[in-house]
Amino acid sequence: MTTSQSPQAPSADASAQPAPAHPRTSEARTGAQILCEALIRQGADTLFGIPGGAIMPFYHALPEYADQLHHVLCRHEQGAGHAAEGYARATGRVGVCVATSGPGATNLVTPIADAWMDSTPLVALTGQVPSALLGTDAFQETDIIGITVPITKHSFLVRNASDIPRVVAEAFYIASTGRPGPVVIDVTKDAQQASVVPNWDVELDLEGYVDHRVAAIDPAPVRAAIELLAQAERPLLLVGNGIIQSGASAELIAFAEKTGIPVITTLHGLGAFPQEHPLSLGMPGMHGWVHVNRAIQRCDVLLNVGSRFDDRVTGKAATFAPHAKIIHVDVDPSEIGKLVQVTVGIVGDAKAALSALNAAVEPRDESKNATLKRWIDEVHELRAKYEPRQAYRRRPDTPTLQPHDVCALLNAARQQRGPCRIVTDVGQHQMWAAQLLDWRRPRSHLTSGGSGTMGFAVPAALGAAVACPDETIWVIVGDGGFQMTNQEIATMAQEGLTNVKIAIMNNGYLGMVRQWQQLFEGKRYSGTPLSGPDFAKLAEAYGVRGITVETNEEAERAIDDAWDTPGVVVIDFRVEREANVFPIVPQGQSIGDMLVDPTTRAEHHEPAGAGASKR
Structure with a gap:
C-alpha cells in the first residue's frame, strides 16, 4: 500500500463580507438582488455554480447575502448540477445550480436529464443574453428553454425583474411537489440589472398543474387493493424511490408487519425498508437477487408502491409477474398502466396511500398466516440455493x-x-x-x-x-x-x-x-x-x-x-480486471432467465397450479 500526502488544501475564498440587513420591502433593488432574496425566501441556503457574462449581475449581488446563501464554486457546470442533485437527494430539499448562458447552460443538460429521470427536485438558474438580443444569435445565446423542454417539469424565461418573486416561488413549488423534478429559470441580463420594488405578496399562477400529494386518496381502489391482498397466497410488496421521496418508511414497515407481506426494494428504493428486517428479501431486476426475481415470477398479487416499473426491474415487460394481479400506487398517474398492465391503480403520495391501506387492512387469520408462511419459506429456500454472495466467493x-x-x-x-x-x-x-x-x-x-x-x-x-x-x-x-x-x-x-x-x-x-x-x-x-x-x-x-x-x-x-x-x-x-457482476438478466429477456455465473442459468420453476395471467 502506498500513500500520497499533500500540503494543506487552500481555504475557500474568505473575501465575502457578512450580508447586510435586507432592504425594506418598499425599497427598490436590482433584479439580481431580488433573485437572491427570492431564493432565500424559498429556503435555499446553498448554490452550486460557475459565473459568466450573462449571469454576472447575479454574482455581483451574491456577496451581500453570503451569510444566507453559500456559493460553492464548481469546476464544471455538469459538476454543479450533479452536486445540486446530491444535495437534494441527501436532504429531500430542492437543490439549486447556477450557470451562465450558452455553454454554461448546456453543460447543465446532463444533470437536468438525470434529475428528470430520477425525480430529483432541482432548480437550474441560468443567465441569458439581454432581451433586445434574443433571437439574434448573440454571443453565448442558446435557447436553453427549448433544449430542456423534454427533461423538465417546467421552464421559465424571465425578462422583467418584477416577475422574479413569482417565478422563483412557482419554480420551487413545481420542483418539490407531486412527482419531484427539475425546473429551469432562465433570466435575461437586463432583468437582473433592472431596478424595481419587489412585490412579495404573489399568487402562484399554475393553471393545469395538479399536486397529487395533497389530493385525498380515493377509497374505492384502496378497498379493491385490500380485497386482492386478502385473497393472495403469494403476495409481494415492491417499493421504490417514492417511499423515500414521501418519507413513508414508517408507514411501509407498519404495513409490512401488519400484513406479513415480504418486501423487495428497487435500486432507488434501497434503504426505504431496513435490509435486516425479517420481511426484507432484497433487490429485483437485471442484477437483482435470484430468489427475488423468482418470487416476482411466482407471486399472485404484487403491490408496487413508489416504483415506476423501469425496464431494469421488469426485464421483458410482457413476461413480468405473469401470474400476478398488480396493484400500483404512484403519485404520477401517467405511470400507472404505462409499462405493466395493472388490476388496481391508486394515484397519490406513497405516505398517504400507505396510511390509507394501513387503516383499511385487517390482520390475517391463522389459516392465511400459515399460507403466507409457506410462501415465505419457499422464497427463503430459493435464497439459500442462490445466496447472492456465493457468486463472489x-x-x-x-x-x-x-x-x-x-x-x-x-x-x-x-x-x-x-x-x-x-x-x-x-x-x-x-x-x-x-x-x-x-x-x-x-x-x-x-x-x-x-x-x-x-x-x-x-x-x-x-x-x-x-x-x-x-x-x-x-x-x-x-x-x-x-x-x-x-x-x-x-x-x-x-x-x-x-x-x-x-x-x-x-x-x-x-x-x-x-x-x-x-x-x-x-x-x-x-x-x-x-x-x-x-x-x-x-x-x-x-x-x-x-x-x-x-x-x-x-x-x-x-x-x-x-x-x-x-x-x-x-x-x-x-482490483481484478475481469471480475463480473452476477446474477445478470440478458437484455430483453425475462427476469426469470438469469445467468448466475458465466455458464449457469438459474433454474426456472413455475408455482404449482399457476395458470395464465388473470389481471
Whole structure:
C-alpha cells in the first residue's frame, strides 16, 4: 500500500463580507438582488455554480447575502448540477445550480436529464443574453428553454425583474411537489440589472398543474387493493424511490408487519425498508437477487408502491409477474398502466396511500398466516440455493484484489463506525455495492438510476457532503466514471470538506461494457480497455490524500485510515480486471432467465397450479 500526502488544501475564498440587513420591502433593488432574496425566501441556503457574462449581475449581488446563501464554486457546470442533485437527494430539499448562458447552460443538460429521470427536485438558474438580443444569435445565446423542454417539469424565461418573486416561488413549488423534478429559470441580463420594488405578496399562477400529494386518496381502489391482498397466497410488496421521496418508511414497515407481506426494494428504493428486517428479501431486476426475481415470477398479487416499473426491474415487460394481479400506487398517474398492465391503480403520495391501506387492512387469520408462511419459506429456500454472495466467493486461482472484497470490507467498517452515506457512480461497482452492502435507512444510498450517468458520483458526493457535514460520505466509483468528473475534488479541497472518502474500483476497463462484450459479443473488446493516471498522485495534486491498494490487507487498512483521516481521501483499489457482476438478466429477456455465473442459468420453476395471467 502506498500513500500520497499533500500540503494543506487552500481555504475557500474568505473575501465575502457578512450580508447586510435586507432592504425594506418598499425599497427598490436590482433584479439580481431580488433573485437572491427570492431564493432565500424559498429556503435555499446553498448554490452550486460557475459565473459568466450573462449571469454576472447575479454574482455581483451574491456577496451581500453570503451569510444566507453559500456559493460553492464548481469546476464544471455538469459538476454543479450533479452536486445540486446530491444535495437534494441527501436532504429531500430542492437543490439549486447556477450557470451562465450558452455553454454554461448546456453543460447543465446532463444533470437536468438525470434529475428528470430520477425525480430529483432541482432548480437550474441560468443567465441569458439581454432581451433586445434574443433571437439574434448573440454571443453565448442558446435557447436553453427549448433544449430542456423534454427533461423538465417546467421552464421559465424571465425578462422583467418584477416577475422574479413569482417565478422563483412557482419554480420551487413545481420542483418539490407531486412527482419531484427539475425546473429551469432562465433570466435575461437586463432583468437582473433592472431596478424595481419587489412585490412579495404573489399568487402562484399554475393553471393545469395538479399536486397529487395533497389530493385525498380515493377509497374505492384502496378497498379493491385490500380485497386482492386478502385473497393472495403469494403476495409481494415492491417499493421504490417514492417511499423515500414521501418519507413513508414508517408507514411501509407498519404495513409490512401488519400484513406479513415480504418486501423487495428497487435500486432507488434501497434503504426505504431496513435490509435486516425479517420481511426484507432484497433487490429485483437485471442484477437483482435470484430468489427475488423468482418470487416476482411466482407471486399472485404484487403491490408496487413508489416504483415506476423501469425496464431494469421488469426485464421483458410482457413476461413480468405473469401470474400476478398488480396493484400500483404512484403519485404520477401517467405511470400507472404505462409499462405493466395493472388490476388496481391508486394515484397519490406513497405516505398517504400507505396510511390509507394501513387503516383499511385487517390482520390475517391463522389459516392465511400459515399460507403466507409457506410462501415465505419457499422464497427463503430459493435464497439459500442462490445466496447472492456465493457468486463472489474467492477462488484460489484469483489472488488479486476482488471488488466484492472491497465492498465487504467497507460494509464491515460501516457497521462498526456507524451511519454514513454511500454515493455510487454507474457501472459494475454500482451493482456490487447495491448487492453487497447493507441498506438500513432512507437517503443513505445515492446513485444515478434512470439515466445511468457516468460521472455522477464525485460531484453528487460534493453536494451531499456540503448538505451533511457531520456525516461521512463514501464514494464508490469506477476508473472510467472517476475520470469524467474528478475535477470536483478541487472544489472539495477549496471548500475545506473533511467528510468525503472516494473508493475507485480501478480495473483498467469500462467494466460493465466489457462484461457484456465478454458474455454476449464474443469477447470483442472494442473501446473498453482504459488507461489512466496514478490516481493517488492525482489526489495529491488536488491537495488531498491519495492511497494505492493492491491486496486485501492493504484494503482493510486503507479503509480504516480513510475513516480516521479528517479530509478528503482517494483510495485507488487495483482490483481484478475481469471480475463480473452476477446474477445478470440478458437484455430483453425475462427476469426469470438469469445467468448466475458465466455458464449457469438459474433454474426456472413455475408455482404449482399457476395458470395464465388473470389481471
